[in-house]
Amino acid sequence: MIPAQLFFIIIYVLESVTILVQSSLIVAVLGREWVQVKRLLPVDMILTSLGISHFCRQWASILFNFCFYFNPNHSFWYLSLTWEFFNIFIFWLTSLLAVFYCVKVCSFTHPIFLWLRWRILKLVPWLLLGSLMISCLTIIPSIIRNHIQIQFINMVHLPGNSTMTERLRMFQKHMFTLYRTLALGLPFLLFLASTILLMASLSQHLVQMKHHSTGHCNSSTKAHFTAVRLLAMSFIIFTSHFFIILASLIESAFDRRPWFWIWEVFLYGIVSIHSTSLMLRSPTLKKVLKVKCWVLEAA
Numbered sequence: 001m002i003p004a005q006l007f008f009i010i011i012y013v014l015e016s017v018t019i020l021v022q023s024s025l026i027v028a029v030l031g032r033e034w035v036q037v038k039r040l041l042p043v044d045m046i047l048t049s050l051g052i053s054h055f056c057r058q059w060a061s062i063l064f065n066f067c068f069y070f071n072p073n074h075s076f077w078y079l080s081l082t083w084e085f086f087n088i089f090i091f092w093l094t095s096l097l098a099v100f101y102c103v104k105v106c107s108f109t110h111p112i113f114l115w116l117r118w119r120i121l122k123l124v125p126w127l128l129l130g131s132l133m134i135s136c137l138t139i140i141p142s143i144i145r146n147h148i149q150i151q152f153i154n155m156v157h158l159p160g161n162s163t164m165t166e167r168l169r170m171f172q173k174h175m176f177t178l179y180r181t182l183a184l185g186l187p188f189l190l191f192l193a194s195t196i197l198l199m200a201s202l203s204q205h206l207v208q209m210k211h212h213s214t215g216h217c218n219s220s221t222k223a224h225f226t227a228v229r230l231l232a233m234s235f236i237i238f239t240s241h242f243f244i245i246l247a248s249l250i251e252s253a254f255d256r257r258p259w260f261w262i263w264e265v266f267l268y269g270i271v272s273i274h275s276t277s278l279m280l281r282s283p284t285l286k287k288v289l290k291v292k293c294w295v296l297e298a299a
Contacts, residue, residue: 094237099190102198105198
């Protein structure tokens with residue numbers, strides 16, 4: 001192992017530990033709040049689900065990356081499926097968070113928006129359940145793909161099947177890439193629509209403030225900017241995953257092994273920053289963090 005790879009492996013491990021600690025803190029704090037108060041705010045429900053999903057996905061990532069890197073001839077399909085399931089679920093949860101901020105913050109007066117704003121608090125648990133069910137259904141093609149890959153391995157050992165096997169392998173590869181694009185593209189479109197509506201609402205709000213000669217930044221403006229900053233980081237996460245899909249399309253053109261850990265460091269560095277921004281969006285988490293910081297300063 002060359003020193004550069006060892007350096008990036010160490011950075012990746014540190015990032016993974018950070019994400020695991022952040023996720024554990026989110027789940028522990030909000031879980032204790034749920035036990036004590038017997039209820040959670042809708043945004044805290046989404047953040048708790050994101051914390052659990054980030055924790056599970058990171059462990060799947062750690063196990064899969066090290067197993068695959070040191071033993072590339074083995075598929076480790078169970079770890080790959082676990083990572084993919086939680087990754088898709090995180091995409092839907094992030095889109096759900098974007099929809100929640102859009103409905104709560106946007107100042108549109110359309111009847112649909114007014115109805116959603118009135119119902120969103122009760123709809124969040126059902127939307128979480130729906131996101132989980134969609135993620136379960138979306139992972140089924142990956143299970144089928146792994147079964148097909150096992151059949152390919154068996155067909156390789158049969159005489160006269162090399163050409164047909166290679167054609168089927170390429171067809172299966174392109175179909176799976178299309179599936180991954182759709183699986184991540186649908187929540188991304190929902191996220192993008194929510195972000196565009198939020199920015200349109202912010203622009204409309206700023207124009208109204210200008211016409212009314214209000215130069216100060218009111219609470220509505222602050223809420224708009226806060227939501228836009230959070231969704232901007234989420235947008236980077238979505239874009240990074242689409243770069244992964246693009247890389248999978250051209251993986252045969254270059255050897256990805258030297259860049260393996262560099263890409264992992266880049267991706268999970270953004271995830272760590274995103275987890276930090278999520279922690280600062282929850283009133284409950286912010287209150288606990290302020291108390292902890294005050295105690296440390298007093299000590």
